[in-house]
Each structure stands twice: as structure tokens, then as C-alpha cells.
Amino acid sequence: MSTLSTNTEISRWSKIWNSNMGYSFRRNPVAIVSLAVFIVIAIMSLLAPLIAPFDPYDPAQIDIMNSEYPPVWVDGSDPQFIFGTDDQGRDLWSTILYGTRLSLMIGLCAVALQAFLGISIGLIAGYVGGRIDSLLMRMADIQLSFSTLMVAIIFLAVTQAMFGSETFNQYAIYFLVAVIGVAEWPQYARTVRATVLAEKKKEYVDSARVLGFGPLRIMVRHILPNSLSPIFVISTVQVANAIISEASLSFLGLGMPPSQPSLGSLISSGFDYIFSGSWWITAIPGVVLVVLVLVINLLGDWMRDILNPKLYKG
Amino acid sequence: MSMLSVRDLTVKFAMRDQNVTALDNISFDLGEGERLGIVGESGAGKSITGFALMNLLSRPGYIDNGSILFEGEDIVQKSESQMRKIRGDRIAMIFQDPMVTLNPVLTIGQQMIETLMAHRKLSKAEAEQIAIVKLREVYIPSPQERLRQYPHELSGGMRQRIIIAIALLLDPDLIIADEPTTALDVTIQADIMELLLELCQSNKVGLILITHDLGVVSQMAERTLVMYAGRIIESGPTREIINDPQHPYTQGLINALPQQTLPGHKLKQIPGSMPSLTTIPEGCPFSPRCQYATDKCRRIRPEIVKYGPAEVACHEVNRLHETQSEEQSA
Amino acid sequence: MKDMSNSPAILELKNLEKRFELDKGFLETIKLKDKRLVREKREVHAVNNVSLEMERGEALCVVGESGCGKSTVARLVAGLLDPSGGEIHYDGERIDGRSRRELIGLRKKMQMIFQNPYASLNPRMTIQQALEEPVRYHNKDLSNAEIRDKVREVMKSVGVDPSWAARYPHEFSGGQRQRIAIARALTVDPEFIIADEPISALDVSIQAQVLNLMLEAKEERGLTYLFITHDLSVVQHFGTRVVVLYLGSVCELSDTKTLFEAPKHPYTKALLSAVPQLKDDKPNHIRLKGEIPTPINLPVGCPFESRCGFADKRCKLEKPRPLKQPDGSIVACHAVEEDRLDV
Numbered sequence: 004m005s006t007l008s009t010n011t012e013i014s015r016w017s018k019i020w021n022s023n024m025g026y027s028f029r030r031n032p033v034a035i036v037s038l039a040v041f042i043v044i045a046i047m048s049l050l051a052p053l054i055a056p057f058d059p060y061d062p063a064q065i066d067i068m069n070s071e072y073p074p075v076w077v078d079g080s081d082p083q084f085i086f087g088t089d090d091q092g093r094d095l096w097s098t099i100l101y102g103t104r105l106s107l108m109i110g111l112c113a114v115a116l117q118a119f120l121g122i123s124i125g126l127i128a129g130y131v132g133g134r135i136d137s138l139l140m141r142m143a144d145i146q147l148s149f150s151t152l153m154v155a156i157i158f159l160a161v162t163q164a165m166f167g168s169e170t171f172n173q174y175a176i177y178f179l180v181a182v183i184g185v186a187e188w189p190q191y192a193r194t195v196r197a198t199v200l201a202e203k204k205k206e207y208v209d210s211a212r213v214l215g216f217g218p219l220r221i222m223v224r225h226i227l228p229n230s231l232s233p234i235f236v237i238s239t240v241q242v243a244n245a246i247i248s249e250a251s252l253s254f255l256g257l258g259m260p261p262s263q264p265s266l267g268s269l270i271s272s273g274f275d276y277i278f279s280g281s282w283w284i285t286a287i288p289g290v291v292l293v294v295l296v297l298v299i300n301l302l303g304d305w306m307r308d309i310l311n312p313k314l315y316k317g
Numbered sequence: 318m319s320m321l322s323v324r325d326l327t328v329k330f331a332m333r334d335q336n337v338t339a340l341d342n343i344s345f346d347l348g349e350g351e352r353l354g355i356v357g358e359s360g361a362g363k364s365i366t367g368f369a370l371m372n373l374l375s376r377p378g379y380i381d382n383g384s385i386l387f388e389g390e391d392i393v394q395k396s397e398s399q400m401r402k403i404r405g406d407r408i409a410m411i412f413q414d415p416m417v418t419l420n421p422v423l424t425i426g427q428q429m430i431e432t433l434m435a436h437r438k439l440s441k442a443e444a445e446q447i448a449i450v451k452l453r454e455v456y457i458p459s460p461q462e463r464l465r466q467y468p469h470e471l472s473g474g475m476r477q478r479i480i481i482a483i484a485l486l487l488d489p490d491l492i493i494a495d496e497p498t499t500a501l502d503v504t505i506q507a508d509i510m511e512l513l514l515e516l517c518q519s520n521k522v523g524l525i526l527i528t529h530d531l532g533v534v535s536q537m538a539e540r541t542l543v544m545y546a547g548r549i550i551e552s553g554p555t556r557e558i559i560n561d562p563q564h565p566y567t568q569g570l571i572n573a574l575p576q577q578t579l580p581g582h583k584l585k586q587i588p589g590s591m592p593s594l595t596t597i598p599e600g601c602p603f604s605p606r607c608q609y610a611t612d613k614c615r616r617i618r619p620e621i622v623k624y625g626p627a628e629v630a631c632h633e634v635n636r637l638h639e640t641q642s643e644e645q646s647a
Numbered sequence: 648m649k650d651m652s653n654s655p656a657i658l659e660l661k662n663l664e665k666r667f668e669l670d671k672g673f674l675e676t677i678k679l680k681d682k683r684l685v686r687e688k689r690e691v692h693a694v695n696n697v698s699l700e701m702e703r704g705e706a707l708c709v710v711g712e713s714g715c716g717k718s719t720v721a722r723l724v725a726g727l728l729d730p731s732g733g734e735i736h737y738d739g740e741r742i743d744g745r746s747r748r749e750l751i752g753l754r755k756k757m758q759m760i761f762q763n764p765y766a767s768l769n770p771r772m773t774i775q776q777a778l779e780e781p782v783r784y785h786n787k788d789l790s791n792a793e794i795r796d797k798v799r800e801v802m803k804s805v806g807v808d809p810s811w812a813a814r815y816p817h818e819f820s821g822g823q824r825q826r827i828a829i830a831r832a833l834t835v836d837p838e839f840i841i842a843d844e845p846i847s848a849l850d851v852s853i854q855a856q857v858l859n860l861m862l863e864a865k866e867e868r869g870l871t872y873l874f875i876t877h878d879l880s881v882v883q884h885f886g887t888r889v890v891v892l893y894l895g896s897v898c899e900l901s902d903t904k905t906l907f908e909a910p911k912h913p914y915t916k917a918l919l920s921a922v923p924q925l926k927d928d929k930p931n932h933i934r935l936k937g938e939i940p941t942p943i944n945l946p947v948g949c950p951f952e953s954r955c956g957f958a959d960k961r962c963k964l965e966k967p968r969p970l971k972q973p974d975g976s977i978v979a980c981h982a983v984e985e986d987r988l989d990v
Contacts, residue, residue: 215754532923
């Protein structure tokens with residue numbers, strides 16, 4: 004029995020490996036490198052508590068006397084700190100690991116929220132149609148006419164003023180997820196609605212209706228699985244966007260507090276020292292951010308190319 | 318000498334892992350003004366034959382071997398620019414879907430005049446005159462007005478007539494029509510076919526009619542090729558093929574038509590379906606579906622050989638003929 | 648008026664109408680006409696005043712050319728569209744305009760087979776999932792083993808090897824997919840099947856297989872078919888009665904045999920003469936003149952008037968009513984009524 008199950012397991016893997024997607028992946032060095040870099044970054048940041056030599060959240064491990072050591076390859080460094088230290092004496096390497104973890108988490112959670120809102124709204128608008136469709140899509144239009152950052156800045160500034168810095172800093176991560184998540188749902192809603200409109204015309208949906216299935220079942224069991232490829236594509240782009248949004252907000256002082264820095268707040272906190280010679284506090288997290296966003300976008304591009312509905316045979 | 322002579326034409330498709338043979342050693346001739354039908358089901362390679370004759374195959378498809386002699390010149394060896402002079406001018410092609418063939422943003426007149434002026438040294442007024450004459454030939458009412466109309470203003474049947482008129486513009490020697498009426502209704506299909514037949518006969522134009530419909534071929538073509546899985550399996554005079562098919566597949570195809578069975582009775586079906594290009598079996602490609610198949614059929618690929626007035630690619634054609642005539646006499 | 652409960656009809660259409668709005672939003676309805684803004688709603692008249700009855704066990708074929716409303720009739724009966732007028736009765740019970748819940752019982756009796764086998768199966772579901780779903784949905788008390796047995800049985804009955812159940816639709820050929828689509832309709836043990844051009848997307852040799860399968864199912868399960876097609880040779884083979892539609896109106900309704908031996912309506916005659924025949928060298932086909940009117944601005948009179956060789960003034964002004972002929976067929980034609988057709 005167990006051999007049987009491993010057999011199917013293997014065949015599933017070889018199926019993916021031999022599918023069009025697997026084939027084009029193997030043939031595309033950019034995609035391979037991007038995925039590898041992304042996985043390395045993701046694993047390292049996930050394992051930050053194990054890998055990092057210091058805990059940047061633990062004030063006991065921070066000594067202000069260690070502040071602004073340069074990275075090891077620059078004169079006057081301390082070999083203890085590979086990438087040097089920041090203005091508070093935190094080990095930059097550890098802080099970047101923790102910060103990347105925060106950035107990725109906020110990005111993924113925000114996109115999950117966007118996807119949940121956008122997919123539900125898009126499915127309903129596309130499947131039900133008529134007035135509900137018009138109403139939901141006009142809501143999306145209005146939402147899109149505000150820039151994400153503007154909405155986020157206003158919302159975060161107001162909440163910061165309302166709850167005070169202390170409470171805000173404590174719950175900053177949730178506020179960020181909520182605001183980035185809510186601000187960008189129309190991207191999903193529009194894409195999903197468009198694919199639902201196309202899928203709805205296909206005969207398998209009619210056949211499900213003739214079999215008497217309810218609208219919820221048809222939407223979730225039949226239409227949604229066939230609308231997944233565009234959802235995958237925008238998800239990758241949206242994760243990159245969310246990470247950038249989070250970094251921008253943190254950079255503006257509306258995001259993660261300096262005591263729990265994300266990549267954005269790290270860049271921001273180093274910005275004051277960039278002219279006094281301590282360039283690494285800004286530059287190294289900056290490079291990490293750029294690389295992270297770049298590989299996600301490259302993966303998204305590759306995915307869009309091969310899931311292109313014109314080339315894609317369902 | 319025949320106008321078109323195709324010898325050992327082999328077309329392959331470059332696939333991920335291997336090259337797939339889409340046309341396997343196709344040979345046939347077409348005399349001047351002769352009408353030839355190519356019949357087969359989807360995937361038999363009949364459309365690819367049409368594209369290959371126009372040297373229009375695009376990647377991943379390519380002509381691997383063989384020659385296509387058109388009026389003594391080998392089309393396979395021609396460069397793209399030389400081919401462009403032949404296409405439209407001496408060989409014209411009519412495609413299946415009239416909605417797609419005409420450019421929707423140009424008027425009928427612009428498309429016709431452009432085609433004429435690209436191939437002939439003509440003034441615009443002269444070109445327009447020719448266009449009007451050709452539109453009359455295909456029975457289009459008030460041709461002057463039509464020249465100023467856009468394709469979407471016309472019905473499907475009218476569009477297909479205009480496509481035929483465009484095909485005839487430069488008085489070609491050969492027209493290749495790939496399923497020209499499949500997208501049209503029966504009553505209009507019959508009109509278009511009659512028109513095409515009439516024009517080919519009066520202008521002495523050769524016609525290669527690619528279709529899945531045996532009924533259409535029986536009315537249009539003098540000779541017929543039956544294709545299966547990229548091969549010609551039977552060829553000969555159309556009447557012979559329809560009244561006395563030799564290859565088991567051709568027999569099956571004709572017997573499967575509802576007209577051949579009494580209403581309400583079970584149709585005589587061919588079991589299974591045509592293999593895809595990647596899974597063409599060894600030996601005779603039809604052998605897995607053939608009730609007469611022997612061991613030899615499964616091992617050795619039959620060559621196409623003369624049999625009576627026709628040519629057949631079947632090992633068992635003699636035995637078949639005997640058993641069937643026995644059945645009939647019994 | 649017949650008494651409903653005694654009516655042998657399994658399906659009855661009464662003055663069925665379907666119009667599709669062409670201008671949907673408010674802004675689209677505003678047009679400039681004679682230098683004045685007017686509000687105008689254009690509509691496509693897809694089905695006009697179609698009435699017919701079907702008896703249990705028959706196979707009624709609906710034929711016509713593209714745009715004649717034959718698929719719309721199928722979709723109206725299947726409840727995929729709501730009629731703009733008229734009534735649909737199934738087994739004496741009115742079924743149009745009902746909610747989905749009220750019709751769940753009907754779904755087990757009436758099923759539909761679609762034209763395109765490449766689109767009528769959900770590409771993300773295995774065959775097993777696709778076939779199990781309706782069984783489970785309509786028989787909530789069945790155990791998993793019973794459901795699996797049912798699926799196996801249905802797969803066998805349509806000639807698809809049950810061991811292929813774990814595969815996805817794209818791994819099958821068009822003919823096999825159509826078999827699976829038929830199997831899916833049969834999983835709920837229906838008595839009435841609407842088939843919308845079920846074989847026109849298939850190759851000739853496969854068409855015969857699928858037609859045979861449908862005939863077999865008819866005999867074994869006592870099915871009643873509403874069969875939509877444009878292919879007259881299939882009609883002759885499959886149908887017990889035929890309705891010829893032209894621009895959404897019934898031209899002729901009669902037994903298959905009568906229709907093919909003695910067609911009456913000029914359109915039916917033209918349609919029959921246009922079918923390419925195998926053995927006949929010189930087709931004697933009736934050429935139709937003129938263009939098909941658009942279903943947006945339907946003519947006042949007979950819809951076929953513009954292409955008919957026998958049309959006169961009355962045909963232009965007055966719409967012919969379907970009238971019963973001596974041989975039992977129903978024909979809507981002034982020329983037939985006045986006996987002007989030279990035979």
C-alpha cells in the first residue's frame with residue numbers, strides 16, 4: 004500500500020517536472036536563479052532566530068558602545084559583526100535577517116488579505132453580474148483612484164495620532180497588513196472578474212447549472228480553480244508591491260518602529276548617518292530589498308509568460 | 318506534364334523531445350484545371366498539406382524532405398520573396414473562416430486593389446475595374462458599393478464570395494481551398510460550392526479542396542486523396558472511391574455516415590480514434606482500429622500501390638476484396 | 648384546452664418567446680435619430696411564438712441554420728435562460744421562472760449534453776471527481792462505495808474504461824470527452840435529455856460512435872431526446888419527429904419520414920436540397936435568393952419571405968400561422984395553405 008502511494012507521489016512530481024511549466028522553468032536560467040535566490044532569502048529569514056548571531060529585539064544584547072562599526076571588509080571593523088552595526092549598536096546582519104522576515108511576512112499577509120477580498124468580490128461581481136457587478140466595480144474604481152500610499156499615509160497617520168505612538172508601535176504590523184491589504188484589493192477583483200466572465204460562458208458552467216448546483220458551489224468548485232493562473236501571476240507582482248509599500252511607509256516613519264525594524268525602517272534609520280560615513284546601515288538593507296523585490300518580479304514575469312492565456316491550453 | 322507534382326513530401330514538427338512527422342512521404346499530381354479533393358479527419362494532415370504547398374509552414378513545422386514541382390519549379394527551394402510572387406498570383410488560397418481572412422479595418426475595395434497593385438503594374442482605376450469584374454463573377458450585387466464597405470457590414474456567405482473573388486483576382490492557375498464552407502450554413506454552403514465549381518470550370522483553374530465532408534468532395538472533385546495520420550491511404554477517381562472504396566478506413570468513413578444506415582438502426586462505427594502525431598503506431602497507422610488487421614499490418618507499414626483504377630496503402634486489400642464480394646454474393 | 652393531468656406530453660412549449668436586449672445600459676439606449684435624441688431599446692428576437700409538444704420516448708430534432716434560435720430553445724427548456732414570454736411545462740408542471748431550489752427535483756429528470764466536448768468538462772477536475780459530484784449532490788444518503796459503483800457503472804455504459812477515472816479531461820480525445828460528458832448527464836438517471844449539437848464538433852468516424860451511444864442509451868433507459876442539430880442526415884437517422892426553425896419561428900413540424908419524403912415548406916425544401924449527397928452526381932439544389940433578415944428588425948410578414956421563390960404580397964404583410972396538414976405535419980406557409988406551390 005505504501006509503495007503505491009509513493010508511486011503516485013513520484014508521478015505527481017514527474018508530472019509537474021514534465022509539464023509545460025516545468026519544462027519552461029528548466030529552460031529559463033533567469034527563473035531558476037530567481038527562484039533559488041528567493042528561496043535562500045526566504046529560508047534564511049524564516050530561520051532568523053537560529054541563524055542570527057544576535058537577537059536585535061533583546062535590549063540586553065545591544066551595547067551602544069558597539070554602534071556604527073563598519074562591515075568586516077572595511078578598516079576599523081569588528082569581526083564579530085559581519086555587516087557592521089547600526090547607530091544603536093545592533094548587529095546589522097542579524098537585524099537584516101529579522102527585518103527581511105518582517106517585510107516578507109507583512110508582504111505575504113497583506114497579499115493574502117488582498118487576495119481574499121479581491122477574489123471574493125471579483126467572483127461575486129463576475130458571476131452574479133448586473134447591478135451588484137456595477138456597484139462592486141464602481142467601488143473598485145473609486146478605490147483605484149486613490150493611490151495606495153496616500154490612503155495608507157492618511158490611515159496610518161490618523162491611527163498613530165489616535166492610539167499614540169506606544170500602542171501604534173505595538174500593533175504596527177497588523178495596521179500595515181490591513182492598510183496594504185485593503186488598499187489594493189481592486190487589482191485582484193478586476194482580474195478575477197475578467198476571468199470569471201470568460202469562464203462563465205464556457206459550457207462546463209452551464210452543465211453544472213443544469214445539474215442543479217448552487218451558485219456558491221459553481222463559483223468555488225468550478226470557476227475559481229480555472230481562474231487560478233492569472234491569480235498566481237498578479238500575486239507575485241502584488242507581493243513585491245506590498246513589500247515596497249511597507250518599506251516606503253516604514254521609511255516615512257509610519258511603519259514598523261525602530262525597535263522592531265523591517266527593511267524599510269532599517270533603511271530609514273540609517274539614512275541620517277549616510278553622510279557621516281556610515282553608508283552601510285542604509286546600503287546593505289537597501290540591496291537586500293532590491294534583490295528580494297527583483298527576484299519576485301522576475302518570477303512573476305516568467306509566470307506571466309507561460310501562463311499567458313493565449314498560449315495556455317486548458 | 319502535370320501542373321503540380323508533389324513527390325515524397327515529408328513535413329515534420331520540431332517538438333520538445335523529438336521531431337514529429339506530420340506528413341509522411343506524400344506524393345500526388347494535379348493536371349491543369351483538375352479538381353482534387355483531400356479528405357480526412359482532424360489531425361490527418363490535410364491542412365498541413367495545403368500550407369506546405371504554399372510554403373507557408375511556420376515554426377515549429379518544416380519541410381523535411383521531398384519536392385513540390387509547380388509548373389516545373391520546385392516550391393520547396395524558393396526563397397520567401399520568390400514565394401510571395403507566386404502566392405496570390407499563381408496559387409491562391411481560401412481559408413476556412415471568412416470572418417478572419419478579411420482585414421476588418423480595410424474596405425473590400427482597398428483589400429482587392431492592394432492585392433492587384435502588389436502583383437501587377439496597374440493604375441488604381443484599372444485595378445478597381447478588375448475588382449468590379451471579379452465581384453460580378455461571384456454574383457455580388459451592386460459591386461461598386463461593396464468596394465466601399467467593410468467586411469463586418471456583409472453576411473458570412475457574402476464574405477466568402479468576396480474571398481473567392483480575391484482569390485480569382487490575379488487569374489491563378491491553382492486554388493487551394495481549406496474547408497471553405499465549414500463555417501457556413503448548409504444552404505449557403507451549397508451556393509458557394511456551386512459557384513466555386515462553376516468558376517474553376519469556366520476559368521480552367523485547378524482546385525485542391527481540403528475538407529472533412531465526403532459529400533462535398535463527391536460533388537466537387539474529379540479525384541480524391543484520403544488521408545489518415547499524415548499519410549495518403551487511398552487515392553483515385555472520386556466516383557471510384559465513393560462507390561467502391563478499397564481501404565478499410567475509407568470504407569468505414571463512408572459507412573459511418575447516417576445516410577448509409579436505415580433510420581433508427583445502429584450506425585456502422587469505426588472503433589477508437591485517430592492516433593495523435595506523437596503516438597502513431599508502428600506498421601499500418603490504421604491497424605489498431607482495423608477489423609482486418611493481421612500481424613503483418615502491425616509490423617510493416619504498407620506502401621501505396623496501384624489497385625484497379627485507384628491506389629491503396631493496405632496489405633490486405635486483395636483478401637478484403639475477396640471476402641467482401643463473397644459477402645455480397647451470399 | 649386539454650386537461651393537464653391527462654396530457655401524455657412530457658414537454659410542452661406554449662407560445663415561447665425569447666428576446667435578448669442589445670442595448671443594456673441606459674446610455675446605450677439613447678440614439679440620435681432625425682436630429683433628435685430618442686430612447687430606443689433594440690432587441691434580438693431569438694425565439695418567436697414557438698409551440699410544440701413532445702411525447703415520452705420520442706426524439707424530437709430541432710433543425711435550422713445558425714442564428715435560427717435552435718440553441719436558445721434548448722437553453723430555455725434547460726432553464727439556463729428565462730423566457731420573455733410563453734410557458735414551458737414538463738410533465739404537466741410549469742417549469743419556467745422557477746427558482747433553482749424548486750427545480751432541483753427536475754434536474755434529476757432532465758439533463759443536457761453540450762456541443763463542445765472541450766469546454767463542457769471542467770479542466771481542473773478528474774473524470775472521477777466530475778462524475779461523482781452530481782451523484783453525491785443529488786443523492787446525499789449514498790455511501791462512498793455506492794457512489795463509486797455508480798460512477799463505474801455509468802463509465803462502463805458509455806464505453807470509457809473505469810480505470811481511467813483518475814485522469815483529467817485534456818488527456819482524452821474529443822470523442823472520449825463527449826462520452827464522458829454523456830456519462831455525467833446519465834449519472835443522475837434522467838428521463839429527458841437535451842442535446843445541443845452533441846456531435847457537430849466531432850470527426851465523422853467519431854460522430855457515428857457517439858450517435859450509437861445515444862441511441863443505445865435511448866433504448867436501454869427509455870430516454871426522451873430534444874436533439875438540436877444543423878445536420879439533416881443526422882436528423883433522418885436519429886429523430887422521430889423534426890421541427891424546422893427559421894429566424895426563431897417554426898416553419899414545419901412533422902414526422903421525420905414525412906418530412907424527408909414530402910417536405911412542404913419552401914425553406915425545408917431548400918434545406919433538404921442543399922445537403923451534399925454521396926451518390927448523386929448532379930445535385931438539384933434549390934438556390935435561395937436574397938439575404939437573411941436580421942433578427943433585430945424582424946419582418947412583419949413571413950420571416951422567410953425575402954428568400955422565398957413563392958412569396959407574394961400576403962407573405963410580406965401577414966405572418967403565416969402553423970396549420971395542420973392532411974398527413975399530420977404542421978406547416979406555417981401561406982403558399983402551402985393556398986396551394987400555390989407547384990410540385
